[in-house]
Amino acid sequence: MRFHGHPASSFLILPLLLSSLLLDVPLLDADLSSDAHALQDFATRVLHARKLDWDSPTRVCHSWVGITCSPDGSRVTAVRLPGFGLYGPIPRNTLGKLDGLKVLSLRSNYLSGDLPDDVPSIPALQYLYLQHNNFSGGIPSSLSTRLSVLDLSHNSFSGSIPETLQSLARLTALKLEGNSISGTIPSLNLPRLKSLNLSSNNLTGSIPGSLHEFPSSSFAGNSLLCGEPLSPCSMIPNPSSTTSQEPAKALRDGNPDGNRKVRTRTIVVIAVGCSLAIFLLVVVILVCCLKKGDGIAVLKRKEVDVGNVTSKDFGSGVQEPEKNKLFFFEGCDYNFDLEDLLRASAEVLGKGSYGTAYKAILDEGTTLVVKRLREVVAGRREFDQQMETVGKAGRHPNIVPLRAYYYSKDEKLLVYEYMPHGSLFARLHDKGQGRTPLDWDSRLKVSLGVAKGIAHIHLETGARCVHGDIKSTNVFLNQENDGCVSDIGLAPLMTFSAAISRSIGYNAPEVFETRKVTQKSDVYSFGVLLLEMLTGKTPLKYAGYDDIIDLPRWVRSVVREEWTAEVFDVELLRYDNVEEEMVQMLQIALACVTRVPDARPRIDEVVKMIEEIRQPDMKDRLSSGTESNVQTP
Ligand SMILES: *[C@@H]1O[C@H](CO)[C@@H](O)[C@H](O)[C@H]1NC(C)=O
C-alpha cells in the first residue's frame, strides 16, 4: 500500500518475467562460441561508457549484459544495448557475424560512421533499432527480408532511400526521420507497413500514391516534398526554377500549358478521390458484415510490435495478430517496447487494490510506473474498449497519464508516467527522515486538483464514468505539486472484491449493499480523502497505524467547538490564520460524506466550493507565509 520508494528493497523484478523463457543449457556449441567471440570483438573495438562484463564465453546466455539467446541456448538472438554510451563506428565482421540475431537495439548511443552492410543484412534480423546515434553515409541497400521494424531515425544518414525496401514484405515500421536523406521517395507498396516517418529530411518530389494514407507528420520537414497528405505539388515552387513562380500566376497569365496541366491534375484527383471513396465504402460494408453483432470500435492506437517475447515467431503470428503488442496511447512519444520494460531495473512501489506497482527505469533513463494487474475479470475486447475510454479520458492535467498497456491471457500491464513527488498517502503519512510535511497551502492545492480530476472523469467522459477507487494512494503529486488522480477506469475490469477489500475506509456505506460504485460514491470517497488530508489520520488499515478506520464517523463524533483542537492535523496548526479555511474545508468534506447518496453534492459543485475557500486577499498572505515556512522546515 505504500507508494514510495524503498531503495533498500530494490529488486530486478520484471526481468524475472523473462527468465522463465530462457532455458538453461550448459553446453556451448560451435555457433554459440563464434557468437560470443564476435561479441567480444565488438566490445573490445567499440568504446563504451557502461561496463559490459562480457568475460566468460560459457556465460554468454546467462550473465552477459544485453544478450538474449534462443530457448535452446544455441545462438544469440538479441543484442540490446540502448544508452550504453557506445562510441564510434561499428566494425565490420563483429555484430554482422551473429547470424542468428533477430533483435538488435543500439539506440541512444554515440555510434557514428557508416553502418556496415553486414549488420542490416543478417538474414534472421527482424528488429533493428539504431535511432538517436550519429551514423552517416548511405543506408545500406542489402537488408534482411525478415525485417519488421527498421528504425534509423535521428542520425546523420544521407543519400537516398534504397529501392530494396520494397522487398521487405514483413516491414511494419519504417522510421527514418531526422536524417539528411535526399532524393525522391521510392514507390513503396508494403502491405504490413503501419508506421512510417520520413519527416525532417531533405526529400524531394511527390509522395507516391501508396503512402498517401499516412499522416502529414510522416513527411513534414522536407521542404521540397509535395502531394497528399502534404500540399498538392502544384503549390510548391518548382525546385528547378529560381524564381518561385506560383501556378496561380501562370493561370492568370493565361498560360495554356499550365492551364491544361492543372485541369488534367484536377480530373485525376477527382477520379482517384471517387475510386478511393467507393473502395472505402466497400471496405466499410465488408467490415460491418464481418463484424456484425459485436460492434467493436476501430481503435485508434499506435501499435508497436514486440519481438519474440513469448511466441516463437511473432512476425508470422497470423492467428492472433494482436498478441504480444504493447499499445501506446496517442500523444505518447516514448521510445520503448515491451522487452525494454521487462528488462528495466524495477523497484516495487507498492501493492494497490488491483495489483503491484513497479517503478521501472529504462536503459536510457526514462522512468515509468508499471502496474501488473491481478484479478482482471474483463475479456480482451472489454479490456481494449475500456482502455480506449481511459486513454481519452486521461488527457487532463489532474489525471496521471496512462501511456501504454499490454494484455495477454497471463499478463496485464499498465504503463503510467512516473510522478516523482510521490503519492499523497506517502506525503501525508510517511514520517520518515527528510520529509517535510505538506503545508496547508499544498494540501488545498492538491485537494482542488483531485476534485478537478474527478470532475473531468465524471463530466467529460459520459454519465456512466466513475473512478471507483479514490484514495490517497491513488493520488499523486506532479511537478507543480498539483494533485493527480491515478488508476482511472480500472474498477469495471476487476472483481468487485478486489476493489472493495483494500479501500474499505473510503467506501460509501451503500457500496457494500449495492456492490456498485457510482459518481455519488466517488464523492463520498473524495470526502474521506479531504478528512484524511485535514486530520492527518489514515482511513486505511496500515501497519504501524492503529488509528480509526471510519474517519467520517469519528469527525462527526467530535463537537464543532472542539474541531480545531481535536480534529485537525497538528502539522497544520503550526500555520497562522488558516483555521477559518480549514473549517470551511471540513464542512465541504462532511457534505461529501453524507450518508444519503442523493444529499451529497456533485463533484463540480465541490470544485466550486473549494475554489471559494481561498479569498483573494488571503492569497498574498499565504504565499508570503509559505516562503517563510520553506526557510524553516
Ligand atoms: C555527427 O557526425 C558528423 C560527421 O559525420 C559530425 O560533423 C557531427 O558533429 C556529429 N554530430 C554529433 C552530435 O556528434
Ligand SMILES: *[C@@H]1O[C@H](CO)[C@@H](O)[C@H](O)[C@H]1NC(C)=O
Ligand atoms: C538539402 O539539399 C539541398 C540541395 O540538394 C542542399 O542545398 C541543402 O544543403 C540540403 N540540406 C540539408 C539540410 O542537407
Ligand SMILES: *[C@@H]1O[C@H](CO)[C@@H](O)[C@H](O)[C@H]1NC(C)=O
Ligand atoms: C515523425 O517524427 C516527428 C519527429 O520525431 C514527429 O514529430 C512526428 O509526430 C512523427 N510522425 C509520425 C506519424 O510518427
